Structures are given as C-alpha cells and as structure tokens.
Amino acid sequence: MRQFWAEYAENRVALAALLVVLGVVAAALLAPFIAPQDPYDLAGLDLMDARRPPGTVGSGGITHWLGTDAQGRDLLSAILFGLRISLEMGLAAGVVALTIGVSLGILAAHAGGWVETGVMRIIDLQLSFPPILLALVLVAVLGQGRVPLVVALVTAQYAYFARTAYGAATAERQKDYIEAARATPLSPARVVFGHILPNCLPPLMVVATVQIANAIALEATLSFLGLGLPPTEPSLGMLIANGFPYMMSGRSWISVYPGIALIVLIVAINLVGDQLRDQFNPRLRR
Amino acid sequence: MSLLQVEDLRTHFMTRAGAVRAVDGVSFSLERGEILGLVGESGSGKSVTGFSLIGLVDPPGRVVGGSIRFAGQELVGMSASRMRALRGARIAMVFQDPSATLNPVLTIGQQMALAVHAHQTMSQAAARALAAARLTRLGIPDAVARLDAYPHEFSGGMRQRVAIATALLHQPDLIIADEPTTALDVSIQAQILVEMRALARETGTALIWISHDLAAIAAVADRIMVMYAGRIVESGPVMATLRHPLHPYTRGLLDSLPAMAAPGQRLNQIPGNTPSLLSLPPGCPFAPRCPRADAVCAQDPPVVAMHDRMARCHHPLAA
Amino acid sequence: MPGYIIQRLLQAGLVMMAMSALVFVGVHAIGNPIDLLISPDATQDIRAATIAHYGLDQPLWRQYLAFLGRLAAGDLGRSLVFNIPVTQLVFSRLPATLELAVSAVLVGALLGIPLGMWAGYRPESPVSRAIMALSVLGFSVPTFWVGLILILTFAVNLGWLPAGNRGPTVEVFGIGWSFLTLEGLTFLILPALNLSLFKLALMIRLARAGTREVMLGDTVKFARAAGISEFDILRHHVLRLISIPLVTVFGLEFGSTLAFAVVTETIFSWPGVGKLIIDSITSLDRPVMVGYLVLVAFLFVTLNLVVDLSYALLDPRLRRGGGRV
Numbered sequence: 001m002r003q004f005w006a007e008y009a010e011n012r013v014a015l016a017a018l019l020v021v022l023g024v025v026a027a028a029l030l031a032p033f034i035a036p037q038d039p040y041d042l043a044g045l046d047l048m049d050a051r052r053p054p055g056t057v058g059s060g061g062i063t064h065w066l067g068t069d070a071q072g073r074d075l076l077s078a079i080l081f082g083l084r085i086s087l088e089m090g091l092a093a094g095v096v097a098l099t100i101g102v103s104l105g106i107l108a109a110h111a112g113g114w115v116e117t118g119v120m121r122i123i124d125l126q127l128s129f130p131p132i133l134l135a136l137v138l139v140a141v142l143g144q145g146r147v148p149l150v151v152a153l154v155t156a157q158y159a160y161f162a163r164t165a166y167g168a169a170t171a172e173r174q175k176d177y178i179e180a181a182r183a184t185p186l187s188p189a190r191v192v193f194g195h196i197l198p199n200c201l202p203p204l205m206v207v208a209t210v211q212i213a214n215a216i217a218l219e220a221t222l223s224f225l226g227l228g229l230p231p232t233e234p235s236l237g238m239l240i241a242n243g244f245p246y247m248m249s250g251r252s253w254i255s256v257y258p259g260i261a262l263i264v265l266i267v268a269i270n271l272v273g274d275q276l277r278d279q280f281n282p283r284l285r286r
Numbered sequence: 287m288s289l290l291q292v293e294d295l296r297t298h299f300m301t302r303a304g305a306v307r308a309v310d311g312v313s314f315s316l317e318r319g320e321i322l323g324l325v326g327e328s329g330s331g332k333s334v335t336g337f338s339l340i341g342l343v344d345p346p347g348r349v350v351g352g353s354i355r356f357a358g359q360e361l362v363g364m365s366a367s368r369m370r371a372l373r374g375a376r377i378a379m380v381f382q383d384p385s386a387t388l389n390p391v392l393t394i395g396q397q398m399a400l401a402v403h404a405h406q407t408m409s410q411a412a413a414r415a416l417a418a419a420r421l422t423r424l425g426i427p428d429a430v431a432r433l434d435a436y437p438h439e440f441s442g443g444m445r446q447r448v449a450i451a452t453a454l455l456h457q458p459d460l461i462i463a464d465e466p467t468t469a470l471d472v473s474i475q476a477q478i479l480v481e482m483r484a485l486a487r488e489t490g491t492a493l494i495w496i497s498h499d500l501a502a503i504a505a506v507a508d509r510i511m512v513m514y515a516g517r518i519v520e521s522g523p524v525m526a527t528l529r530h531p532l533h534p535y536t537r538g539l540l541d542s543l544p545a546m547a548a549p550g551q552r553l554n555q556i557p558g559n560t561p562s563l564l565s566l567p568p569g570c571p572f573a574p575r576c577p578r579a580d581a582v583c584a585q586d587p588p589v590v591a592m593h594d595r596m597a598r599c600h601h602p603l604a605a
Numbered sequence: 606m607p608g609y610i611i612q613r614l615l616q617a618g619l620v621m622m623a624m625s626a627l628v629f630v631g632v633h634a635i636g637n638p639i640d641l642l643i644s645p646d647a648t649q650d651i652r653a654a655t656i657a658h659y660g661l662d663q664p665l666w667r668q669y670l671a672f673l674g675r676l677a678a679g680d681l682g683r684s685l686v687f688n689i690p691v692t693q694l695v696f697s698r699l700p701a702t703l704e705l706a707v708s709a710v711l712v713g714a715l716l717g718i719p720l721g722m723w724a725g726y727r728p729e730s731p732v733s734r735a736i737m738a739l740s741v742l743g744f745s746v747p748t749f750w751v752g753l754i755l756i757l758t759f760a761v762n763l764g765w766l767p768a769g770n771r772g773p774t775v776e777v778f779g780i781g782w783s784f785l786t787l788e789g790l791t792f793l794i795l796p797a798l799n800l801s802l803f804k805l806a807l808m809i810r811l812a813r814a815g816t817r818e819v820m821l822g823d824t825v826k827f828a829r830a831a832g833i834s835e836f837d838i839l840r841h842h843v844l845r846l847i848s849i850p851l852v853t854v855f856g857l858e859f860g861s862t863l864a865f866a867v868v869t870e871t872i873f874s875w876p877g878v879g880k881l882i883i884d885s886i887t888s889l890d891r892p893v894m895v896g897y898l899v900l901v902a903f904l905f906v907t908l909n910l911v912v913d914l915s916y917a918l919l920d921p922r923l924r925r926g927g928g929r930v
Contacts, residue, residue: 130864374832386823
C-alpha cells in the first residue's frame with residue numbers, strides 16, 4: 001500500500017489532481033456552512049441584484065465574489081451547491097451503476113453457457129450506443145427530476161462496469177488458483193468474494209473514477225440541454241445554460257465561472273483515474 | 287585481426303531499486319566464420335550481451351563501459367545513424383519467437399522488402415528477387431509465390447527460416463542468434479541447427495548462438511562461452527570444454543542434464559537459486575552455490591588460462 | 606471470408622429486429638401509443654380514426670407486425686409540430702449533421718493519429734506530455750463547455766468566425782452542402798472543431814497506447830535489428846499494427862459523433878438532426894422521437910457491420926479463415 005502511494009505521489013500532476021478533488025468534495029460537503037447565500041431560498045433573492053459583475057456588493061450586504069446570475073443568485077453560492085449536486089449525481093449514479101454492472105459481469109463470467117453469451121451480447125450492444133443518446137431518451141420518457149436522472153445515468157454507464165468486471169472475472173477464473181479453490185469445499189460465493197472480487201478491484205477502481213467523471217459531465221450536459229433537474233435546484237449545467245444568452249452581451253461570468261468549476265472537477269477526477277490506470281497496468285510498468 | 291573484439295563490456299540497467307549489472311565485464315574475441323555458443327541460465331546476461339553488441343539494449347539499460355571493436359570500428363558510443371547502417375547489413379540478429387518478430391499484418395515480401403530497402407536502393411522487382419533467392423536458400427519451396435503470403439500461413443519452423451533469410455539479405459559478417467530454436471518443435475530444432483551451421487560455413491558468416499540449451503550449442507558451435515551473473519566464467523573449444531569442464535558451474539550444468547542421470551536416479555541440481563543481480567556477494571558470484579567454494583572465493587576470482595581455454599575460478603577443476 | 610460476411614449480416618439483421626422490438630415495446634410500455642401519433646388535444650373523431658387506421662385496438666403482436674411493415678415501407682409517422690412525414694423531416698436535416706460529423710471525424714483522425722503516434726513513440730518527451738495533458742482536457746471537458754469557450758473566444762471576443770447557424774449551401778446531387786463555399790466553411794469551422802475535440806483526444810490516446818505497446822514488442826526490435834529507419838518502422842509496421850483497434854473505434858465513434866452532434870448543434874444552432882431531436886423532446890413531438898430512435902438504431906447496426914467487415918480487410922488472419930500450421 002505504501003509503495004502504491006509513494007509511486008502515485010511521483011506524478012506531481014496526479015497528486016495535485018487528487019488534492020483538488022478532495023478540496024472540491026470538502027467544499028461541497030461544507031457548502032451549507034460556507035456559502036454566503038442560500039441559492040435555493042427563493043425569498044432571499046432580489047431581482048435587483050441580477051446580472052451583477054464579480055465583486056459587487058449586493059442588496060443583502062454580501063459581496064458577490066463571482067457576481068450574480070440572471071435571478072440574482074450569488075454565483076459563488078450557486079456554484080458550491082451546484083458542485084454538491086454534481087458530486088451527488090455522479091457518485092449516486094456511479095455507485096449504483098457499479099453495483100449493477102459488477103454483479104452482472106461476475107454473474108455472466110460465472111454462469112457460463114447461454115446466460116454468459118446472452119448477457120454479454122446485450123452489454124456489448126449497449127456499449128456501442130452512445131451514453132448521451134440513451135440518457136436523452138430516458139429523460140425524455142421518464143421526465144425530469146433526481147430519480148429519472150440517476151436512472152438515465154446508471155443505464156448509460158452500468159455496461160462499462162459490467163464489461164470490466166466480466167473481463168477481470170474471466171481472466172481470474174482461468175487462473176490456476178481459482179481451479180484450486182473450486183476443488184476445495186469452498187462455496188462459490190466464497191470463491192467470488194474472497195478471490196475473484198479482490199482481483200477485479202484494480203481495473204474497477206479505474207473505471208469507477210472515470211465513470212464518475214463521465215456521470216458528472218453527462219448530468220451537466222443534460223442539465224445544459226434543459227433536461228436535467230428542475231430550475232429551482234440549479235446544477236452547474238443549468239447555471240451555464242442560464243448564462244449562455246448573456247455571453248454575447250459581455251456578461252460572460254454567469255456561464256464561465258460555473259463552467260470553470262465543472263471543468264476543474266472533471267479534469268481532476270480524470271487525472272486521478274489516469275494515474276491509477278497507469279499504475280495498475282502491468283504491461284506499461286518498466 | 288579478429289572480426290569482433292569485445293573488451294570489458296558492461297551493460298547496466300538503471301532501475302528504481304538500483305543498478306542491475308546485467309553484463310559485468312565481458313571480454314572475448316570472434317574470428318571470421320567462427321561459430322560461438324553463448325550459454326547460461328535466465329538472467330545470466332547472455333541475451334543482453336547479444337543486444338549490447340548490436341546496440342539494441344532497451345532503456346533503462348545502457349552500455350556503460352568497455353569496448354566492442356567490429357571489423358576495426360568501435361561500436362560503443364557510435365552514432366545512431368552509423369550504427370543503423372551496420373545493423374542488418376554487417377551485423378544481423380535473429381530472435382527467439384518468429385511469430386512475434388514477424389508482423390502479422392504484412393506479407394513476407396513486404397517485410398523483407400523493407401529490410402532490403404533499409405540498406406540498398408533497388409527496384410521493387412529486384413528486392414523481391416533478392417528476397418526470393420534468400421528464401422530458397424533457406425529451403426522454403428516456391429519462394430516467389432510465398433512472398434505474398436502472410437506469416438500465419440507458415441509453420442513455426444518456416445517462420446524462423448524467413449527470419450533467418452531476412453538476416454542474411456545483405457550477407458552480414460556476423461549473425462547474433464538469440465535462442466533461435468527454443469520456441470520450435472524439437473524435430474525442427476535439429477533441422478535448423480544443422481542447416482544454420484552449414485549455411486554459416488558456406489557463406490563464411492560468423493555466428494553467435496545464444497542459448498540455455500547445452501545440447502544445441504554442442505551441435506552447432508565451434509567454441510563455447512559460459513556466462514553466470516553477467517560474467518564469463520568459462521570459455522574454450524566446445525568439445526573439450528564439455529568433456530572436461532574447468533569451472534564448477536559448467537560441471538554443474540552438465541551434471542544436471544537429464545541425460546547424465548542414470549534411469550531411476552534422482553536428477554542432479556545445482557543447489558540454490560540464480561542470484562539477484564541487485565545483491566551479488568563480493569568476489570565470485572557462484573560461490574554461494576559452489577561445492578568447491580571456500581574463504582578465498584570472497585575475492586574476485588582470477589582468470590586461469592590454458593591454451594585456448596579459460597576459466598574464472600579460484601579452484602578450477604582439473605583439465 | 607464469405608462465411609464471415611454472411612455471419613455478420615445475419616447478426617446485423619437480428620440486432621435490427623431486436624432494436625425495433627425494443628422501440629416498439631418501449632413506446633407501448635411508457636405511454637399510450639395514441640399519443641405518439643396524434644396531438645393530445647385532437648378531437649374524439651380523429652382519435653377514433655387514427656386508432657382504426659393504425660390498428661391500435663388489435664392484439665400486440667399484430668400491431669408489431671404492422672409496425673414492422675410500416676418501417677419497411679419507410680413510414681415513420683408524421684411530425685406533430687411540422688406536420689410532414691418524419692422520414693422527410695429527418696432526411697432534410699441529415700446532410701447538415703453528416704457534414705458536421707464527417708468534418709469532425711476527419712479532423713480527429715488526421716490530427717489525432719500522428720499526434721498520438723508521436724506521443725507513443727517518445728512518451729517521455731515534453732511534447733508528448735503536453736499532448737497527453739491536452740488530450741485529458743479534450744476527453745473530460747464536456748462538449749457544450751468547449752463550444753461555449755469557442756464561441757466566446759472566436760466569435761465574441763475576436764470576431765473572426767460566426768457564432769452560429771449554417772452557411773450558404775451549394776447543391777450537389779440535389780442536396781445542399783455548405784462546405785463547398787468559403788463562407789459556408791467559416792460557419793463549419795467552429796462546430797466541427799467543437800465536435801472533433803472529443804474524438805481527437807480519443808484518437809490521440811488510442812494511437813499512443815497502441816504505438817507504445819507495439820514499440821516495446823519484438824516486431825519493432827527485429828525491424829531495428831534489420832537496420833530499418835525509425836520513420837519507416839513507424840510508417841509501415843506500427844501504423845498497420847495499430848490500425849485495427851483504431852478503425853474499430855473510428856467506426857464506433859462515428860456513431861457517438863452523431864450523438865454528440867446533438868449538443869454541438871444546439872449550441873451553434875446548426876440545423877441538423879441533433880437539434881431536431883432536442884427540439885422534439887422539448888416540444889413533445891413524439892413521432893419524431895420514435896423516428897429518430899429507429900434511424901439511429903439502424904445507423905448503428907450498419908456502422909457496426911461496416912467496422913466488422915473492415916476488420917477482415919485489415920487483419921489478414923481473418924481473411925483466409927485462419928492459418929494453417
């Protein structure tokens with residue numbers, strides 16, 4: 001373990017990325033306490049404050065460090081809460097997709113026969129379908145809101161987990177020590193949880209990191225297109241969308257700052273995932 | 287003047303854990319047309335020696351010292367472009383697994399043509415004719431038609447012949463063969479051994495045959511060099527050395543051949559394991575496993591030379 | 606090889622059937638299919654007539670067969686918003702999207718492959734590290750954000766390029782193409798660039814990974830031992846070896862390019878199929894949604910088929926049905 005972290009820390013960029021991710025998570029968790037204003041409190045919003053540039057002092061006496069948006073919301077607060085939503089959605093979708101996907105993948109690898117072929121064919125088919133289309137259609141059909149959004153995200157992503165788990169489980173299954181374990185009176189469940197699952201973890205961790213970033217990006221895209229959460233709980237995507245019409249008239253901060261926050265989060269997670277992938281890949285290690 | 291004169295060659299790998307001294311002071315010479323067998327276990331440094339000669343040591347490895355004089359030219363420190371002019375033209379190499387060395391998505395003809403054009407400008411037709419001639423010489427029937435075939439359409443032995451034919455394209459002075467028959471069926475092994483030996487004699491090409499297989503070396507080589515932990519521990523004419531080895535390690539290798547054990551008898555083994563090149567003991571690297579070792583072996587063993595034989599040992603066996 | 610083709614064609618056919626069944630079931634399971642065909646505030650008479658016409662009171666399997674029949678005839682219903690057949694609507698918008706998608710894929714490939722190969726060839730060099738860092742950005746930054754930045758920089762701040770819409774078109778084979786005029790090109794540049802970035806990043810990473818792996822292999826070693834120049838090795842050996850996985854991704858990615866066009870078209874107000882689907886979702890124009898889904902499914906199956914077939918072209922081991930020993 002220590003060697004793992006020592007090696008990880010060698011890549012300065014990945015280390016910085018990890019710190020950024022931790023920082024963002026902390027900020028999101030603490031948002032209700034550190035945000036200058038509660039962006040969901042519609043009563044606290046004053047339209048007179050709308051579209052103010054960064055640095056203005058608003059009518060509530062708060063300094064709007066990043067300006068305000070079209071509804072008069074303090075952008076910094078909105079961003080903090082938006083990050084919260086992004087992380088929430090990303091993690092929820094990621095965790096559910098992981099559970100479903102990994103179970104399916106390991107099941108397929110273990111069951112063999114037509115179950116294996118059938119399940120993997122469906123997975124492959126789904127993998128070739130772009131996640132954004134899938135999500136679009138599901139949201140269109142299921143409507144807006146948290147649950148449909150998570151359902152859409154999960155449906156778009158579980159296939160990656162399934163494929164990875166299947167691949168890893170199959171490779172492990174063929175290894176000699178599994179043959180040996182099967183020869184003992186250990187129940188199949190023990191074999192799976194005790195042996196196969198731990199060895200699937202490294203590639204799964206990599207996929208999970210990347211997929212969480214993807215889920216966040218996908219949610220932002222959907223929100224941007226107006227298909228995400230309702231406008232009273234603006235996620236970063238919606239904030240960006242709201243600011244889009246004002247870009248031409250020079251009030252670009254309304255879109256740009258939420259955008260930067262989003263990008264920083266996604267890129268940081270991806271960099272961490274990249275480093276994990278490089279470290280877990282035995283063929284590239286010299 | 288010898289074709290190849292190697293003096294104190296040292297090739298080290300700079301790993302995170304330290305410098306691995308894969309080749310640690312190797313010296314030998316090779317005459318034109320001579321066949322030299324380089325034998326040792328995995329990790330002895332024999333393959334790295336081969337790569338060092340042709341300048342293909344992969345990072346983090348590097349030739350860190352010594353000299354390699356080939357036909358009067360110093361190879362250590364030679365510029366990359368001059369080295370490339372030599373490779374394939376004057377010094378060629380054949381590797382172990384022909385299914386890995388031949389590109390599966392190109393035809394034999396395309397790959398050989400690339401090797402031809404690397405050193406000579408000629409028309410496509412002339413290049414093909416040259417390739418076909420070499421293939422025929424290596425015993426591949428219907429060579430001209432086979433040029434348009436893909437590697438997977440050949441058997442393992444055939445593929446290795448294609449690789450050897452490629453090595454012979456420009457009639458090099460020296461061919462380094464790194465375990466060329468190890469990946470092949472036993473029957474094919476024998477064939478290729480015999481053919482390569484005859485070919486080398488006929489064309490006057492010097493051959494360095496790297497292998498862990500003593501029997502193969504005995505069949506093909508004139509002289510033998512035994513390597514252990516990056517150093518040459520014994521060298522000499524192949525028959526004399528194998529009949530009456532000087533170094534205890536050579537003796538151990540010979541004794542551990544299954545053929546040397548009587549039926550029903552337990553197979554002999556050299557006790558211990560090959561040493562980690564990161565933590566070699568001072569003095570003779572073989573000492574921990576040697577039945578003849580004593581206190582004096584903690585110092586670097588001297589080179590004991592007799593006529594055309596040599597051993598690096600404090601307590602060589604009687605000749 | 607013929608066996609391989611037939612096998613793939615059969616598979617494609619099966620998948621198409623499965624997808625059409627899925628769409629059909631999905632449509633029936635989610636809502637009242639009548640809403641797919643007529644506007645919710647149509648009169649009772651029209652409702653009754655539509656039900657009779659489409660046989661919506663028939664058993665499910667009969668309806669499915671009728672659905673398939675209509676599909677085969679190319680009848681996907683009429684758009685509720687535009688009141689023209691869906692097929693006509695979609696096909697009128699398709700050229701714009703194709704133009705965009707093809708440009709994006711071309712940029713992605715022509716730039717991405719060489720950049721990626723270089724990054725794989727010299728992985729430690731600062732140029733390679735920079736390329737990889739940029740590729741992470743291209744990969745992770747959502748397309749709509751890049752589009753925004755592009756508009757902000759080039760259209761608003763610098764004023765070099767237009768911020769949206771498609772340029773004037775030139776008729777070729779009865780279809781209008783905008784890349785054939787210079788002005789049309791200026792409108793195409795930003796959206797194509799936007800759409801291509803994800804692809805570019807993907808290509809770079811794939812080419813790099815493939816190149817790195819090949820460079821460490823024996824084929825390259827043997828080629829070097831033969832004295833072949835590094836450039837020739839890259840051009841003849843490496844490129845051919847990495848082209849198989851690259852083409853796969855290429856083909857599959859074309860499909861996802863079409864998907865991402867949805868976002869790009871929305872931002873740049875590019876009148877393509879992508880914008881159509883977004884508009885139809887927001888305006889609840891269900892026939893268009895169904896039509897789009899079926900079309901996309903068909904496109905995917907075809908794409909997969911083409912990719913599978915080109916596998917055979919690129920990998921000679923598949924061509925003659927395996928090797929002989």
